[in-house]
Amino acid sequence: EDKVVQSPLSLVVHEGDTVTLNCSYEVTNFRSLLWYKQEKKAPTFLFMLTSSGIEKKSGRLSSILDKKELFSILNITATQTGDSAIYLCAVEAGQGGSEKLVFGKGTKLTVNP
Amino acid sequence: GAGVSQSPRYKVAKRGQDVALRCDPISGHVSLFWYQQALGQGPEFLTYFQNEAQLDKSGLPSDRFFAERPEGSVSTLKIQRTQQEDSAVYLCASSLWAFYEQYFGPGTRLTVT
Numbered sequence: 001e002d003k004v005v006q007s008p009l010s011l012v013v014h015e016g017d018t019v020t021l022n023c024s025y026e027v028t029n030f031r032s033l034l035w036y037k038q039e040k041k042a043p044t045f046l047f048m049l050t051s052s053g054i055e056k057k058s059g060r061l062s063s064i065l066d067k068k069e070l071f072s073i074l075n076i077t078a079t080q081t082g083d084s085a086i087y088l089c090a091v092e093a094g095q096g097g098s099e100k101l102v103f104g105k106g107t108k109l110t111v112n113p
Numbered sequence: 114g115a116g117v118s119q120s121p122r123y124k125v126a127k128r129g130q131d132v133a134l135r136c137d138p139i140s141g142h143v144s145l146f147w148y149q150q151a152l153g154q155g156p157e158f159l160t161y162f163q164n165e166a167q168l169d170k171s172g173l174p175s176d177r178f179f180a181e182r183p184e185g186s187v188s189t190l191k192i193q194r195t196q197q198e199d200s201a202v203y204l205c206a207s208s209l210w211a212f213y214e215q216y217f218g219p220g221t222r223l224t225v226t
Binding site for chain 1: 116117144146148153154155156157158161169171172204206208211212214215216217218219220
């Protein structure tokens with residue numbers, strides 16, 4: 001059975017701290033790994049990773065994938081209160097032509113002023 | 114439109130009632146997905162369309178759940194004879210083509226009383 005595990009499940013930090021969120025997976029027919037940020041509404045897309053070792057960066061956020069060890073990390077530097085959200089990791093398991101995403105439970109990040 | 118839209122945003126149904134949830138994907142997006150998100154959990158895949166073809170419905174929890182996308186654009190998720198365990202947020206997502214990133218709508222929060 002396809003599985004995505006995120007850690008920690010929750011994290012509380014102070015503004016300015018750097019955080020690392022973890023995602024490990026076991027899926028058949030891996031195609032890509034995606035990170036989303038979920039506040040009160042829709043998950044918003046952050047990154048899509050398909051190749052090992054290539055860092056993707058957007059402002060203070062960055063992510064990297066290790067396909068050998070089957071994990072990814074999401075780094076957020078100089079955190080701000082607006083970074084408070086649930087961060088979801090998902091893996092695209094393309095078995096039988098389906099593009100479905102398998103999600104982890106998410107990491108709830110709280111950034112205090 | 115600018116993003117994926119869903120309606121209604123909130124729905125309260127009495128147990129046993131039928132409900133219909135609507136999703137308008139981003140214009141031109143070929144792939145459309147439905148996910149169910151229970152409180153404190155990551156989204157779980159329900160079904161997937163490519164244009165009007167339903168290519169994967171392996172995540173639909175029972176035959177009370179039915180989805181359609183007759184003209185390859187708007188989609189409707191119908192739940193017959195709702196049960197309390199159907200209470201969740203139902204998320205719709207679309208992507209431009211196969212294996213592109215998925216963009217999510219704001220969801221419909223269904224409460225069955």
